[in-house]
Amino acid sequence: MKNILVPIEMHSTVDSVLQTALVLARKFDSYIEGTPLGPDLPDLVAFDMPVSWTINDQNSWKELADEAHRKFDATMSGAGIASKAANGSGPSQAWSGDHSLGDSQVASYARVFDVTVLGRPGSERGDPRMATSEAALFESGRPIMLAPPRTPSTFGDTVVISWNQSTETARATAFAMPLLKKAKKVIVLTIENFVVDGPTGEQCAQMLARHGIAVDAVSRPGGKSSGEDILDQTEKLGGDLLVKGAYTQSRLRQMIFGGATAHILAKAKLPVFMAN
Template sequence: MKTLLVPVARHTLLDSVLDTAVLAARRFDASIEGFGLRPALAEYVPVDMVGGMTWVRDEEVDLVEARDCGGLFTAAMDRHGVARDSADAGRGGPRYRWRPDAPPGDGFLAQHARLFNATVVGRPGSGEGTPRMTTLEAVLFESGRPLIIAPPTTPASIGETVMIAWNGSTETARTVAFAAPFLRAASRIEVLGVDAGMVPGPSAEEMAAALNREGLSAQGRTLAAGRRAVGEVFLTEAEAIGCDLLVKGAYTQSRLRQMIFGGATSHILAHATMPVLMAH
């Protein structure tokens, strides 16, 4: 986990996103690249349904905001004592750089994210000023790389106690592979299955045994959901063991089905209080 990408936009979770990125970078002496995320004009053309007028964002305003985001990013890195990528080459530890010329749009983000081990974003919300779900989904479905999703409150640590939200699926198996650097560095690994959320595939106990054969130390168990939602079980158990990184394969069920009926991914995206490593 040597390269991290951070799209920087003004939202309520920005401090947590930057702090989470630094925590992850320190764990692996990683390089952090930041850039100002601004919407492409085609992505942001709101319509006044009463007056029939279309309002297009001012691109110059977006450019100024992107430059301001660069100042916020650099200040956060300096505050944490992270060195610039061009600084003393002999100095160890994490480094950062700012890309000032990034094109607008989530499409660019998804493509650029393919060059990095992970992209750090904030947990989406429905309120004004919260991170956009479209940004998360662009990376999730189009980058081929994992996300580290920062919680609303800055975590104290990341990756010491890891829980794998296991359901036997291809998506979760792929996410576990992406999480290998964290798993190798973790003090505790728990593989949790929930009976109501399993698909045909290996059990949580079998996944834990497979990790142990790789030289890790993992515990596996499967719980009955009872009347609780599967995602609720995962988060409750994660909080109970002091989990500071939840590993979750995203959308084993289709997004449409989860929007209508709910699902573990949707529940975790709405309620997680710890960092989540997620991939599809």
């Protein structure tokens, strides 16, 4: 994971997002690129919209982008991350963009990065927006790393894969392979009654073992909520990073009835590596 994209919006967990990116970059001597993030704007603006509103809006966005840039620079400088790695080794960083990109624009740009680090969405004012995570998941073709509200000091020693036998989980596992190879321990967790047709957790563990990964497969009975069960079991297993396929069910179904992805997006207290 040599290329990390960090869209910066001045939300409540921006510090955790940056620190999560730094932990990841130090594991792989990665390049971190920060870019300013804002909500998507309508593609077309009504012709009779007051010019003053448009100008003020653009000025506000420029100010927010400048604030995001200052935050990124201060964090990278404080962490000793150079704009160019010495002797071509170690983490490096750069900033791109003078104006905030919308969620869809960031998701498109993320296609040329190994992973995008985002804040875990929340429902309170000032929390990261769900639209950002969903755009990155569905439009980038790449994985995301969700930073928890509380800044992690480290992660990735004990990785739990939430294995529900789905295509989405297989894809997330494949994307996570660099992290799995660096982990001290990997646990393939299956929650019974919350799986689709596909290879078992034991078969997934066998595949990973052939890569030289120290891995165990465990199965636990399901309760009322697969998302709650996944987070509870991950904590009991000592996991400090969760790997999960996103939205095995449709987004609409999860919005109406709930689902594991929706619960984890709202409640996870550890970094979560996701792909769709």
